[in-house]
Amino acid sequence: MTLLDKDGVHVTADGEVATVTLANPAKRNAQTPATWRALAEAGRILPGAVRVVVLRGEGPSFSAGLDRAAFEPEGIEGELSFLRLARGSDEELDAAVAEFQHAFTWWRRPDVVSIAAVQGHAIGAGFQLALACDLRVCADDVRFAMRETSLGLVPDLAGTHPLVGLVGYARALEICATGRFVQADEAERVGLANLVVGQGQLEDAVADLTAALLAAPRDAVVETKALLAGASARTYDEQRAAERAAQSRRLRDLAGLGD
Structure with missing residues (x-):
């Protein structure tokens, strides 16, 4: 089912996968403010049944960045x-950039896993x-920069x-300040890439990962994602407490005692 098709962004949904x-x-999938508005809209219109969102680029490049x-x-x-x-006011400039950021901020929301x-x-x-x-x-053939x-x-x-969360401060600073390319072998080694495959295997690899993510019950994945996403902001003891609270919810739900 097609949900959106405008400004260089095409969104479809098939059951639990968008x-x-x-x-x-x-x-090369260069981005514009219109692209960002469409991407932000994509996040707003996802059906509630969607558990996994796959983001891809048509053609040989994922995205060459902002249209110059x-x-x-x-x-x-x-x-x-x-x-x-x-040339606008500080408030106008801040509001404009905040609006652009909306296209980039919904992919890690708690109810979906994005790939x-x-x-x-x-x-x-x-x-x-x-x-x-x-x-x-x-x-x-990936080249990040x-x-x-x-x-x-x-x-x-x-x-x-x-x-910074993926590669650490020092490496993130070096990547950003030099603007150099990070190619596939390094991306996998430093944690930018969860998996690197041959160019002709990308679609199948994403399909396999999607199937694996859908194999577990949705609520268990949602609770686990929340635990991991918040771990760096918690102390060790706070994380242990969060684990106990999440597990209590899961056990009660499995026992038919949930809300």
């Missing part, structure tokens, strides 16, 4: 140039979109927090 496709391969036309004086047709946006299927280039906003997901399955600093900017699409 697929969000970046569908502008002629421009956004920085030209005339900007992208129908959009405010970023150069004109910069980025990444091939080819994942640069800048593309890298941050892959980082927005819970899991990343990558083809062996955070190019913002080379443009005099910073990564601002909610990508810095998951990047």
